[in-house]
Amino acid sequence: xxxxxxxxxxxxxxxxxxxxxxxxxxxxxxxxxxxxxxxxxxxxxxxxxxxxxxxxxxxxxxxxxxxxxxxxxxxxxxxxxxxxxxxxxxxxxxxxxxxxxxxxxxxxxxxxxxxxxxxxxxxxxxxxxxxxxxxxxxxxxxxxxxxxxxxxxxxxxxxxxxxxxxxxxxx
Numbered sequence: 001x002x003x004x005x006x007x008x009x010x011x012x013x014x015x016x017x018x019x020x021x022x023x024x025x026x027x028x029x030x031x032x033x034x035x036x037x038x039x040x041x042x043x044x045x046x047x048x049x050x051x052x053x054x055x056x057x058x059x060x061x062x063x064x065x066x067x068x069x070x071x072x073x074x075x076x077x078x079x080x081x082x083x084x085x086x087x088x089x090x091x092x093x094x095x096x097x098x099x100x101x102x103x104x105x106x107x108x109x110x111x112x113x114x115x116x117x118x119x120x121x122x123x124x125x126x127x128x129x130x131x132x133x134x135x136x137x138x139x140x141x142x143x144x145x146x147x148x149x150x151x152x153x154x155x156x157x158x159x160x161x162x163x164x165x166x167x168x169x170x171x
Contacts, residue, residue, distance in 0.1 A: 004030040004067045011097060011114040019067065020109075023055065027101065027110030033078045034162050035064040035092060036119045036169050043138040044170065045126065047086065049156070050134045055109040056102075058134070061156035063088070063126070074116045082120070086136070087127030092118040098165035102157035117162055119169070141170035 002019040006028050013031075022028040037045040045063040049056060066081045068074050075092050083089045094116055101112040126136055148160050163169050 002067075003069060004028075004032075005069070006030050007114045011099075020054075023109040023111065025103070025108060025110050027112035029099070029112045029114055031068050031074075031116070032111075032113035032158075033066060033068060033074050033081075033116040033118060034062050034158060035078050035082050036117065036162070037063040037082075037086075037088065037090070038119065038121055039123050039138060040121070043140055044144055045086075046137050046139050046144075046159075047126075047128060047133045048135045048154075050130065050132055053132075055104040055107045055111070056156055057106070058154075059156040060152075060154050061159045062162065063120075065158065068116070075118060078116070078118050079120075085129055085132045087129075088120075088122055088124060090120040090122050092120045094118045095166060095168075098162065100158055100161040102161075111158065113158070115158065115162065117166055117169075144170050 003016040004019050004022045006014045006017045022030050046060050048060050051058045064082045064085045068077045079092050097116050099114050103110050
């Protein structure tokens with residue numbers, strides 16, 4: 001059974017909850033992390049979620065997202081998950097947190113997350129786990145901003161919200 005850390009409105013730990021149960025409407029606010037990776041030219045690494053993911057399948061998101069578990073620091077957990085999911089091992093810097101809530105129109109599951117945003121840099125291409133990622137691309141910040149402005153329905157809601165909270169991610 002996979003657990004998430006349910007948090008209060010200030011992001012303080014409240015209790016553990018089974019992951020899927022935390023995503024059933026109306027959802028429980030829980031910790032997450034979103035990793036953004038840029039190359040030396042400023043391009044942003046995006047991944048398209050595998051088509052058989054249980055929610056928000058097939059949407060384009062940032063390099064890696066997941067839920068912290070246990071007592072290890074979020075940056076350490078995010079680095080491990082980035083390596084597992086995208087085959088990239090690199091140091092990450094946490095730049096802040098934000099909260100978002102989104103309902104997947106297909107599954108009805110809810111993401112209500114207190115999200116830690118981390119950033120890393122590399123010029124290496126990823127080697128993603130095909131169970132997690134169906135494709136990937138390096139995208140210019142201007143192209144990503146344009147897609148957000150045009151409300152591209154193929155973008156994951158947390159990607160859009162993270163960039164809204166941290167515009168420097170695409171500058």
